[in-house]
Every structure is written in C-alpha cells, then in structure tokens.
Amino acid sequence: MKKSLLCLLLASLLALPVLADDEIRLPAPQKSGGMPLLEALNARKTSRRTTGEPPTLQQLADVLWAANGVTRADGKRTAPSAMNRQEIEIAVLTRDGLYEWDADDNELDRSDTTIDLSDQLNGASMMLIFTYDDDDQTPAYAQVDCGFVGQNVYLFCTSKGWNCVFLGSIDRAKLARALDCREGEVLYGMRIGIR
C-alpha cells in the first residue's frame, strides 16, 4: 500500500503516465497561459491523426478541467449547462483502462470493466466519452450541453497543439456496458492525440 502510494506520488511529481490505482487524485489543473482565444478559434480544426503518447496525470487534469471543470465557489463549470443541471459526465479511456472523472474532487475512478475497448481508443493518446444521466436532463439539452464541453476540448487541444476529433460514430452499446449505463446515455466521444 505504502509502496503504491509512493509510486503514485513520484509519478505525479515527475508527470509520468502511470494510471494504476483505483482512485487517482489528479494534480491541480493549469489555469493560465495557453494560446490567445482568438488565435485558438482561428486554428481549431478536427484532426483524425490521434495516435500519440499516453497522457500524464497533469495532462489529464488540464484537459478535463478545460472540458468541464469547476470554476466557481458555487460549483459552476467551464461549460454552461441547461438549468445548471451539470449532467455531462466524462469518462477517460487510455491504454491503461477506463476511468470516470469526478470533477468536484478532481479524481479519476478506475472502472473494473473487463470489456476490451481498444477498438474505441484506436491508438489515440486518450478518448473522452461524454455521458449523461437521463433522469436528470432531457436529451435535447444534454446534446447541446455536450457540444459546449466538446468545443472546450477542441480549443484546449488547439492551444496545446494536440490533435482531436469529436465523434458521433462510436460503439454506444459497448461503451454503455463498460460504463454501466444505458446506451442512450452515451452521447459522444472525443479522441485526442498528444504530439
């Protein structure tokens, strides 16, 4: 136990791509710097060349915070949401496994799924999977809210010089089984390639 905590601490400090434990406390996200917004808007584009290095914990913390992280004391986020329901959940698929992001605690919780999702990752550095709880939100609002999160990720990746693609074409049935949710609650995915 002590040894694995020490490994995790060292990995975080050295920003090594180690994702072994069931609950991973992410480092504080970097909230300053980056490309000027208007330049990022001008440069934003879809790139399907998403093969790349696995993410470090810092890179995970940064992209997730940009996507839909907490920005205010009242818990509001980088992305707006209809009626402030904040229903969009983000799961992260890497070569190490599938994790669910807890935005409030800045933590990744490892899924115990044994389903092979490598065809969904398709060699990317990571894939974000956007889901929602359909008890909490209507599908139309969830689709829109997800679009805002996706655009945040596009702009963040542009700023970093990473490749990314927003994906409607994903295996929702398989991802739903892995995430233990209903197929209709799996909205979109986003593959990211770190360069």
Ligand SMILES: Cc1cc2nc3c(=O)[nH]c(=O)nc-3n(C[C@H](O)[C@H](O)[C@H](O)COP(=O)(O)O)c2cc1C
């Ligand atoms: C809702 C939505 C679903 C998309 N699904 C896919 C997809 O399944 N596969 C893919 O290669 N690109 C997908 N894209 C990316 C679009 O093809 C891309 O945004 C479009 O060609 C315009 O290019 P740009 O993003 O560089 O402006 C999707 C985009 C959106 C907004």
